[in-house]
Amino acid sequence: MMYLDNSATTKPFPEVLQSFIKVATDYFGNPSSLHGLGMQAERLLTQAREQMARLLEVKPSEVIFTSGGTEGNNLAIKGVAWQHQQRGRHIITTAIEHPSVIEACKQLEQFGFQVTYVPVDERGIVSVAHIEQALRDDTILVSVMHVNNEVGSIQPIEQIGAMLKKYPKVLFHVDGVQGAAKLPLHLKRANVDLYTMSAHKFHGLKGAGVLYVREGVRLSPLLSGGAQEMQLRSGTENVAAIVAMAKALRLSIEKYRESYARLEEIKRAIIGRLQTIEGISVHTPLEQSAPHIIHFSLEGIKSETFVHELEKQHMYVSTTSACSSRKKAPSKTLLAMGIEKTRAERSIRISLSYEQQIEHVPIIVEAIEQAYERLKIVARGTK
Amino acid sequence: MERTYLDHAATSPVHPQVVEAMIPYMTTYFGNPSSIHSFGRESRRALDEARETIAKTVGAKANEIIFTSGGTEADNLAIIGVAMANREKGRHIITTSVEHHAVLNTCKYLQKQGFDVTYLPVDEHGMISVEQVKSALRDDTIIVSIMFGNNETGVLQPIHDIGQLLRDHDAYFHTDAVQAYGLVPIDVHELGIDLLSVSSHKVNGPKGVGFLYVREGVRLMPHIYGGEQERKRRAGTENVPGIVGFQKAAELAQQTMSEKRALYEQFQHIMLTTFEREGIDYAVNGHETNRLPHVLNVAFFGTNVEALLVNLDLAGIAASSGSACTAGSIDPSHVLVAMYGNDSERIRSSVRFSFGYGNTLEQIERAAYDIAKIVKRLTKA
Ligand SMILES: Cc1ncc(COP(=O)(O)O)c(C=O)c1O
Ligand SMILES: Cc1ncc(COP(=O)(O)O)c(C=O)c1O
Numbered sequence: 203m204m205y206l207d208n209s210a211t212t213k214p215f216p217e218v219l220q221s222f223i224k225v226a227t228d229y230f231g232n233p234s235s236l237h238g239l240g241m242q243a244e245r246l247l248t249q250a251r252e253q254m255a256r257l258l259e260v261k262p263s264e265v266i267f268t269s270g271g272t273e274g275n276n277l278a279i280k281g282v283a284w285q286h287q288q289r290g291r292h293i294i295t296t297a298i299e300h301p302s303v304i305e306a307c308k309q310l311e312q313f314g315f316q317v318t319y320v321p322v323d324e325r326g327i328v329s330v331a332h333i334e335q336a337l338r339d340d341t342i343l344v345s346v347m348h349v350n351n352e353v354g355s356i357q358p359i360e361q362i363g364a365m366l367k368k369y370p371k372v373l374f375h376v377d378g379v380q381g382a383a384k385l386p387l388h389l390k391r392a393n394v395d396l397y398t399m400s401a402h403k404f405h406g407l408k409g410a411g412v413l414y415v416r417e418g419v420r421l422s423p424l425l426s427g428g429a430q431e432m433q434l435r436s437g438t439e440n441v442a443a444i445v446a447m448a449k450a451l452r453l454s455i456e457k458y459r460e461s462y463a464r465l466e467e468i469k470r471a472i473i474g475r476l477q478t479i480e481g482i483s484v485h486t487p488l489e490q491s492a493p494h495i496i497h498f499s500l501e502g503i504k505s506e507t508f509v510h511e512l513e514k515q516h517m518y519v520s521t522t523s524a525c526s527s528r529k530k531a532p533s534k535t536l537l538a539m540g541i542e543k544t545r546a547e548r549s550i551r552i553s554l555s556y557e558q559q560i561e562h563v564p565i566i567v568e569a570i571e572q573a574y575e576r577l578k579i580v581a582r583g584t585k
Numbered sequence: 586m587e588r589t590y591l592d593h594a595a596t597s598p599v600h601p602q603v604v605e606a607m608i609p610y611m612t613t614y615f616g617n618p619s620s621i622h623s624f625g626r627e628s629r630r631a632l633d634e635a636r637e638t639i640a641k642t643v644g645a646k647a648n649e650i651i652f653t654s655g656g657t658e659a660d661n662l663a664i665i666g667v668a669m670a671n672r673e674k675g676r677h678i679i680t681t682s683v684e685h686h687a688v689l690n691t692c693k694y695l696q697k698q699g700f701d702v703t704y705l706p707v708d709e710h711g712m713i714s715v716e717q718v719k720s721a722l723r724d725d726t727i728i729v730s731i732m733f734g735n736n737e738t739g740v741l742q743p744i745h746d747i748g749q750l751l752r753d754h755d756a757y758f759h760t761d762a763v764q765a766y767g768l769v770p771i772d773v774h775e776l777g778i779d780l781l782s783v784s785s786h787k788v789n790g791p792k793g794v795g796f797l798y799v800r801e802g803v804r805l806m807p808h809i810y811g812g813e814q815e816r817k818r819r820a821g822t823e824n825v826p827g828i829v830g831f832q833k834a835a836e837l838a839q840q841t842m843s844e845k846r847a848l849y850e851q852f853q854h855i856m857l858t859t860f861e862r863e864g865i866d867y868a869v870n871g872h873e874t875n876r877l878p879h880v881l882n883v884a885f886f887g888t889n890v891e892a893l894l895v896n897l898d899l900a901g902i903a904a905s906s907g908s909a910c911t912a913g914s915i916d917p918s919h920v921l922v923a924m925y926g927n928d929s930e931r932i933r934s935s936v937r938f939s940f941g942y943g944n945t946l947e948q949i950e951r952a953a954y955d956i957a958k959i960v961k962r963l964t965k966a
Binding site for chain 2 (some may be wrong): 210211213222230231235239289425437441506518519520
């Protein structure tokens, strides 16, 4: 069995599971309660916050726990928009963001905000100059993802952050869901104001995430209530999943640091071999891409058919991003990269985890090759 | 020292069967329900099943259940979602002064957005009347949000009658049933409820999960945008293990509802007769009978709540001064203030005991006696 859909979600580490069960069972108190059990829970929450902060090299008070990446992105974008709308109602993002960024922007457009979706080049990378050109006097926010979830292209976050230093009133949000724990990014040095993470993408549990909010950045909360999380996010804290997330981040950073070079080598080897197969085009750029994502398309075969064919060999890959794979629309990222629609409808994403070894390369490539051959024969037969 | 947890209304221990039900979805079936391969399909199947089970517990259809990250999000989604989607029809909202902060602060937020909110006062029993709702209703009222049972006093509101009244009005009826769920049988159709919030961690499920029931046809603007999960009404990768755990908790809650009711009523009786027998000066806050069985809020005259809670904690009894969610501080309870006024001694001397899974008769007998002893000691000085 080979699970190669780690960009959709990852398998939790066994240690993460242990933490979750332990906290959920033994330290179940509400962190807001004043009695012993409540204080224990609060202490665990504080420790998890400090640990996350240390790993991200930020302050504990800058770590806001959320229910996941989608909530984090919504809070960042709408939180800035509602809070700073007097100053301006213009937002800049890119054409290849995750739906949780794009759709949040679309909602704001309904309320009179203007959004510029900056295009990307054929590699799926946005240019700093294009972002700078899009800036206006009334721009309040620039939101750019770190690693694209479909093709794996890395956006020039450090350079955009450096450029934005000249525009101190413009806030900078980074959707770090696919990059977190996998690629180094120093939030302070990169001048990032807001950064979204989701635990289930780095071997933590679903239903927990973090929004980093730089000290001094003011946000309008998305959820009102008991004023938890420095008043930015109300709701009883999901303590067990949060403690488990802190552990997952530490372990992930270690494991991906160790396996970075190996994954990069695997990625290059797979891309190299896929490129020699007739009918396959690779869309992940060789340079400036994350080590764990490989995206390609197959001429003549629908991606869904291909996913199921590979599944017969117990290899699990995906069509575009998990979030949109059920609606069967062509990948927006590929379209934005200038790839034609029929190609974009036939695309497959492989996403690796730290578990992949170099010996897996031939197994993966041969499985793809054979599945493709079989389907081509079937396709010819039905003509 | 044995510890007795009497703060189940703040949060409750996860039932062992709930943890057991969750584990496979964190080890074997960890897929993203949106993925089309078998890992995804297995997760999706679990999600669909949980939705069916949970829908039935309130007499709803599966497509009327939106999973959320908890009660707070469900309340926010219900009220902001209805307000924003129906703002052309009107901008008036009716609620009560004793709601949980998840409702109250959401209404305050909407006031800043130009909505007009009526906060109905309660009587000394903690109740509102249908007549109050009736006279507050206007042509431009778009939502009435009234909690099912109060989290501090357990007092039940006349949900059925309000539901009846609102059948003849365009306004939607939302109720925060976070405390009532699992202890009171709820049928949304019989009660005329359009939207209903529930939180898993109050019924021995995991934290970080809840649901909002939204009757088919209700116009609602989503609050969290992104992928197409939850029929486009709540984006974000679904918390599958959490939802599976919630399903198990909901099943257990339904199966044990009547025995729990009887047991907690017995607990209340034991506590009150012990206080009586020990001759301490006390009064129950809220309506005498029209209350949720698991919440008992008592004023101990002549004591100070902070000292009382510290002493209870030292004796191994975990209780609270009211809502745990007013993060950290012991501010006077807005619920007790609404019932008795700012000057009442009750708002400085009241403790909430709330019962739940794991509490035994012996525990309650001993706790009641210990409480009486502490109260006597504190009032002697
Ligand atoms: C780049 C990116 N942003 C945001 C998200 C949303 O995160 P979550 O699934 O935790 O809501 C995802 C994953 O679905 C993603 O890949
Ligand atoms: C009546 C009531 N509503 C809403 C909530 C909020 O639910 P959650 O803690 O799941 O956000 C609570 C509990 O804190 C509650 O008691």
